[in-house]
Amino acid sequence: MRALKIAFLRTQDIFSTRRLLVALTVLCFLFPVFLSCRYRDGVSITVIPGGKTVLNRIAVLPFKRIVTEDAAAKMASCPLCGAVFNIDRSTASPITAVEGVFMERLQGFNKLTIISSESASDVYRRVAASVKAPLPEILKQVGRELGADGLLVGYVFRYRERKGYSYSVEKPASVAFDVHLIRVSDGIVAWRGACDKTQSSLMENILQIASFYKRGGRWLTAKELTEEGVSEMLKTFPGIE
Numbered sequence: 189m190r191a192l193k194i195a196f197l198r199t200q201d202i203f204s205t206r207r208l209l210v211a212l213t214v215l216c217f218l219f220p221v222f223l224s225c226r227y228r229d230g231v232s233i234t235v236i237p238g239g240k241t242v243l244n245r246i247a248v249l250p251f252k253r254i255v256t257e258d259a260a261a262k263m264a265s266c267p268l269c270g271a272v273f274n275i276d277r278s279t280a281s282p283i284t285a286v287e288g289v290f291m292e293r294l295q296g297f298n299k300l301t302i303i304s305s306e307s308a309s310d311v312y313r314r315v316a317a318s319v320k321a322p323l324p325e326i327l328k329q330v331g332r333e334l335g336a337d338g339l340l341v342g343y344v345f346r347y348r349e350r351k352g353y354s355y356s357v358e359k360p361a362s363v364a365f366d367v368h369l370i371r372v373s374d375g376i377v378a379w380r381g382a383c384d385k386t387q388s389s390l391m392e393n394i395l396q397i398a399s400f401y402k403r404g405g406r407w408l409t410a411k412e413l414t415e416e417g418v419s420e421m422l423k424t425f426p427g428i429e
Contacts, residue, residue: 189410192400195288199417217392221298222283224371228311228416229334230419231381231383231384231385232381233419233423237279242335242426243338243378244299244300244301244337244363244424245301245303245336245337245338246294246300246301246302246336246337246338246339246340246341246369247302247303247307247331247336247338247339247340248287248291248302248305248308248311248342249305249308249309249312249340249341249342250282250283250287250289250301250308250309251283251305251343251365252342252343252344253282253283253343253344254273254275254343254344254345255275255277256275257366261275262274262275263275264345266366266399267323267343268323268324268343268368268377269368269377269380270284271367273364273384274345274346274364275345275346275349275364276346277346277349278348278349282344282347282363282410283344284362285347285410286342286344286347286365286414287304287305287342287413289411289415289418290340290342290418291304291319293366293418293419293422294340294422294425297421299375303334304325307334308334308339309331311330312326312330312385315329315333316332322395323324324370324375325375327339327341327375328369328370328375330390331370331372332372334415336400337371337372337373338344338370338371338372338426339369339370339372340367340369340370341368341370342366342367343365343366343367344363344364344365345364345366346362346363346364346425347363347364347365347366347410347414348361348362348363348410349361349409350387350407350408350410351411352407353407354406354408355405355406359387360387360407361386361387361407361408361409361410361412361413362385362387362410362411362413363410363417364383364384364387365382365383365392365414366381366382366383367378367380367381369425369426378420378426379424379425379426381421381422381425383417383418383421385416385417385418387407387408
């Protein structure tokens with residue numbers, strides 16, 4: 189009887205070992221698959237070489253929505269830097285949402301004097317209509333007329349609201365926008381932040397586990413995704429500690 193019990197336990201150990209080996213084999217097979225999955229969920233930031241640029245008086249131009257004349261086109265490029273983003277036409281007016289979040293965060297920094305987009309839009313329209321020059325030159329002229337050190341220019345490529353609820357979605361929120369800070373004195377882009385985020389579930393992208401738990405395991409709205417991106421971008425904004 190004792191011999192039978194020992195044999196049974198050994199058989200269980202063999203099966204446990206085999207199950208472990210099978211699990212490890214499956215994991216080794218799937219790991220490259222996880223690595224090959226590419227989901228946009230990032231913020232990129234560019235600062236010009238030569239140290240920090242401090243600009244205290246910044247004019248904000250109305251953010252512009254980028255779409256193509258070709259209704260079938262899926263991508264569009266930034267008018268200033270040429271960066272390419274996937275676009276989405278599903279939202280009627282995403283511009284004010286992105287611009288509003290950016291303005292709200294900027295106004296929280298006491299060191300900056302902000303000239304609002306309402307004040308800057310008239311000057312931009314007049315200069316753009318009268319000056320026949322490349323876009324960087326037009327922006328530099330607008331900044332000078334506004335008496336600004338820097339000019340903030342934003343482009344919105346995608347602002348797709350989630351389809352569903354916090355813990356169950358049919359389609360996740362997705363946003364893409366980039367913002368340029370033009371130094372008025374010489375027209376150089378002193379800083380650029382680009383946000384391209386599409387939320388994915390933990391099962392879809394195991395490599396995003398940190399973001400998954402940071403977000404409380406729920407599906408964000410497009411505004412929440414925008415707020416997350418803007419917060420990351422402003423960590424390196426010139427003149428902000």
